Amino acid sequence: MHQKALLFVLLVAGLLCVSLAPTCWAQDQNQDEDADVEDDLDLDLTGTEDDDELDGDEETPPAPKVTYKAPEPMGEHFFAESFDRGTLDGWVLSKAKKDDADEEIAKYDGKWAVEEMKDTKLPGDKGLVLKSRAKHHAISAPLLRPFTFDSMPLVIQYEVNFQSGIDCGGAYVKLLSETPGLDLDQFVDKTAYTIMFGPDKCGEDYKLHFIFRHKNPKTGQYEEKHAKKPDADLRSYFTDKKTHLYTLVVNADNSFEVLVDQTVVNSGNLLKDMTPPVNPPAEIEDPDDHKPEDWDERPKIQDPDAVKPEDWDEDAxxxxxxxxxxxxxxxxxxxxxxxxxxxxxxxxxxxxxxxxEWEAPQVPNPACESAPGCGPWKRPMIDNPSYKGKWKPPMVDNPNYQGIWKPRKIPNPDYFEDLQPFKMTPFSALGLELWSMTSDIFFDDFFITNDRNTAERWAADSWGLKKAAEGAAEKKTTPAAEYKKTDEPQPDVKEEEEDEEEEDKAEEAKSRPGGLALSLTRFCSSPSSGSVTVWFIFLQLQRTRMMKKRLLLRKRRERRRPRQKR
Structure with a gap:
């Protein structure tokens, strides 16, 4: 009677488990679907995917397209050129020859073109391209009006892209001085300029020039003044094949800044940071002053009263x-x-x-291999404790020491003081006079103004678009998603798979008699057919749930795994 009652209770429990199974499965389904949605959000995915889509290659979403629009100059400016007309209208090619060059290379016959970059990221954007290698190039264009250095700053900026790299050559500009004899079709290296600015490279020497020609107020002669070398590493601007914006700002207080991509790489003061200095020294050494013959510059001399000791053996x-x-x-x-x-x-x-006479070659004596040595034995040499060497008198202070002689100072007859070197010679044209061993140097968006904000607006409308387009063309990834195109799982994916495999093992363990079913087994320890039936039903439910869980985990791994190129 007792066994029948127990069997009845077990059958009721089994039926209850079967009736509750759909509810449990529905809850598991909802939980798993929620987990899938969370995985989709973590992976930056939208919408749902079919299993067939998971098995195929996922395409990277296209980068936002940057549309080119020609910049329009706004505000006060003296020169603005974006080359969007597609012609060299307004530019003058030099017809001159260099005076100090061989006849075959003396001509400025290097070719120029207005075209897009070879690997343009911004269709429709054109620029000035230096097309020839190992030739002299010279081209220039007049300003809207001459730039006069008064109380407003000078701001000049332009873009350069070394499309084919650069071996040896320059990409600097010259601001050509306003002179009565300025003839742009005779533009050569000796044409007077006010400022030279821009990148230059030969070998492993990377430069960013800022040179201005200062007029000596006493003699009327001009002398080049070079800014100190930038502390920044300039190499990448020449090698990364990106478009870089070069900007020079010279202020009325004599301060200056050199910027690349709107970041300062050099700064200083025209009075303090140029070589040679703008102003000569007030005094100089007298060229007619000579050191007297009896001038004694020896701080120490041998003691004239010293005597060699009698026991001093110089021959030891x-x-x-x-x-x-x-x-x-x-x-x-x-x-x-x-x-x-x-x-x-x-x-x-x-x-x-x-x-x-032939002699056999010498080889080590085999008899000496096991001996401490062969041949006549000699005592080793040691330092002689009695050795003193040659005797020399000790050194003492020179009572006649007069110091290091220097010529006397006299007033500098060429002295002048220019406290406003900013007031340079006005300029009326912009020119490029270059030699390069590499072709396809791309120039664009020249701009000269006396207002920094105006220059920044021009840069935003021109170089800013190039920067955005070049940036959009680059692969945007986060460190966790930088996967190589390889069959080998990447470290972070591998870690996730290992974690999920541990979860699989845990789920599988639950379905075994030693797992979650253990309590039910103990409950059903009676050797009755009812307990076996309930245990079997529960185990089947657990196995079904485990298989479904493993299928969902496999889907997650497929979504997280990097796609292979086929």
């Missing part, structure tokens, strides 16, 4: 034989360290009349 050697040394036991005095090779044979073509 620096080293002597060690009298305490003892010849090692087993030393082979009668054996030579090297002997003639007993296996050597005189060559058949050896001619003793021509080659001399």
């Amino acid at each position: 050697p620096a080293q002597i034989p060690d009298e305490d040394a003892v010849k090692p036991d087993g030393w082979l005095d009668d054996e030579a360290e090297y002997i003639g090779d007993p296996d050597a044979i005189k060559p058949d073509d050896w001619d003793e009349d021509m080659d001399g």
Whole structure:
């Protein structure tokens, strides 16, 4: 009777489990779907995907497209050129020859073109391109009106892209001085300029020039003043094949800034940071002053009263034989360290009349291999404790010392003081006079103004678009998603898969008699058919749930795994 009652209870429990199974499955389904949605959000995915889509290649979403629009100059400006007309209208090609060059390369016959970059990221954007290598190039254009240095700053900026790299050549500009004889079609290296600015490279010497020509107020002669070398590493601007914006700002307070991509790489003051200095020294050394013959510059002299000690032995050697040394036991005095090779044979073509008497080559004596040494034994040399060397009188202060002689100072007859070097010679044209061993140097968006905000607006409408387009063309990834195109799982994916495999094992363990079913097994320990039935039903439910869980985990891994190129 007791067994029947127990069997009835177990059957009721089994039926209850079966009736609740759909509800449990629905809850599991909802939880798993929620987990899938969270995974989709973590992976920056939208919408749902079919299993077939998971098996295929995922395409990277296209980068936002940057549309080119020609910049329009706004505000006060003296020069603005974006080359969007597609022509060289307004530019003058030099017809001159260099005076100090061979006839075959003296001409400025390097070719220029207005075209897009070879690998343009911004269709429709054109620029000025230096097309020839190993040739002289010269081209220039007049300003809207001459720039006069008064109380407003000078701001000049333009873009450069070394499309094919650069071996040896420049990409600098010259601001050509306003002179009565300025003839742009005769533009050469000796044409007067006010400022030279821009990148230049030869070999491993990377430069960013800022040079201005200063007029000596006393003589009227001009002298180049060079800014100090930038502290920044300039290499990448020449090698990364990106478009870089070069800007020079010179202020009325004599301060200056050199910027690349709107970041300051050099700054200073025209009065303090130029070489040679703008102003000469007020005093100079007298060129007619000469050092007297009896001038004594020796701070120390040998003591004239010193006498060599009587026991000073100048002839004692620096080293002597060690009298305490003892010849090692087993030393082979009668054996030579090297002997003639007993296996050597005189060559058949050896001619003793021509080659001399043949001797076998020397080899180490095998008898010496186990001995401490061979040949006549000699005592080793040690430092001589009595050695003193040549005697010299000690040094003492020179009572007649007069110091290092220097010529006297006199007023500098060429002295002047220019406290406003900013007031440079006005300029009326912009020119490029270049030699390059590399072609396809791209120039664009020249702009000259006296207002920094105006220059920044021009840069935003021109270089800003290029920067955005070039940036959009680059692959945007986060460190966790930088996967290589390889069959080998990446580290972070591998870690996730290992974690999920551990979860699989845990789920599988739950379905075994030793897992979650253990409590039910203990409950159903009675050898009744009812307990076996309930245990079997529960185990089947657990296995079904585990298989579904593993299928969902496999889908997640497929979504996270990097796509392979086919």
